[in-house]
Amino acid sequence: MSNNEKRLAGEAAIRYVEDGAIVGVGTGSTVAYFIDALADLRDRIQGAVSSSEQSTAQLKKHGIPVLDLNATGPLSLYVDGADECDPYKRLIKGGGAALTREKIIAEASEKFVCVIDSSKKVDLLGKFPLPIEVIPMARSLVGREIAKRGGQPVWRDGVVTDNGNWVIDVHGWQIADPAALENDLNQIPGIVAVGLFARRPANIVLIGDRLMD
Ligand SMILES: O=C[C@H](O)[C@H](O)[C@H](O)COP(=O)(O)O
Numbered sequence: 314m315s316n317n318e319k320r321l322a323g324e325a326a327i328r329y330v331e332d333g334a335i336v337g338v339g340t341g342s343t344v345a346y347f348i349d350a351l352a353d354l355r356d357r358i359q360g361a362v363s364s365s366e367q368s369t370a371q372l373k374k375h376g377i378p379v380l381d382l383n384a385t386g387p388l389s390l391y392v393d394g395a396d397e398c399d400p401y402k403r404l405i406k407g408g409g410a411a412l413t414r415e416k417i418i419a420e421a422s423e424k425f426v427c428v429i430d431s432s433k434k435v436d437l438l439g440k441f442p443l444p445i446e447v448i449p450m451a452r453s454l455v456g457r458e459i460a461k462r463g464g465q466p467v468w469r470d471g472v473v474t475d476n477g478n479w480v481i482d483v484h485g486w487q488i489a490d491p492a493a494l495e496n497d498l499n500q501i502p503g504i505v506a507v508g509l510f511a512r513r514p515a516n517i518v519l520i521g522d523r524l525m526d
Contacts, residue, residue: 316342318430318521319394323347325522326392326426332357335385337418338372339393340365340411343428347392348372362388362421364414366475382421391422395515396441396508398433402515402525403491407444407508410474416506419513427515434520438491442467442482444508449479451503458501459483478505 323346330336330351338348338361348368351361352375360378362385363369369379382388393415397405404427406412419425443464447455456466459481469480488494491511498507518525 315430315432315521319343319428320346321521322428322430322519324350325519326428327351327354329390329392329424329426329517330354330358331389333359334390335359335380335388336361337388337391337422338363338368339391339415339418340368341394341409343394343430344368344392345371347428348375348377351375351377362418364393364418365409365411367409367411382418388418388422389424391419391425393419393425393427395427395429395433395510397435397438398427398429398515398518398525399435399438399491402427402518403438404510404515405438405441405443405508406510407446407480408441410444410446410469410472410480412444412508413446413474413476413506416510416513419510424517425513425515426517426519428519431520434525438488438509439486442484443486443488444469445481445483445498446474446476446478446505447481448503448505452479452481455481455501455503462497476505
């Protein structure tokens, strides 16, 4: 993992911010560099829609207005990190437990710029355990459904999401068809969101300050 590459990626994403924009902002150590850089453009944007309490605090610290997605409508730009990225710009996200709000904002945005360091680039998703946000009472049910599908569910004990839910990390899956798995898991009652971004992949990936093909 390279913090220098994370910083370069976060700062490079600034070039996609247009005057007057409302910017969707993800969560994590990479996007934190983006938020710091966004502070310099504070007077040229309307504000940001935030994916977590953590990012909200950082945005507010910089005096960037944090807006409600219900009030803004669709966004032109979403900037966020990832835990893994495959050659088709499909992602695993949620290492920081912010996957549900991230997924909502990504879906609401026209362009998703993903900022990563080179350690996140993989040929096949799944080495990073797949985060799944679940309603607490569904934890065991979801765990059994995952085991039926050959995964090893591990409860992220002690972690409560910003939505008051729990996270299961699934080990042992080599995800050959991310869209099919995402669709399948989304049918299980009690799953709030799956940290697979396959039906809504990134549009642009920055590895450090380099564009991924
Ligand atoms: O829930 C957290 C998010 O999906 C993050 O974007 C992801 O975990 C990457 O975080 P980082 O930039 O700190 O590696």
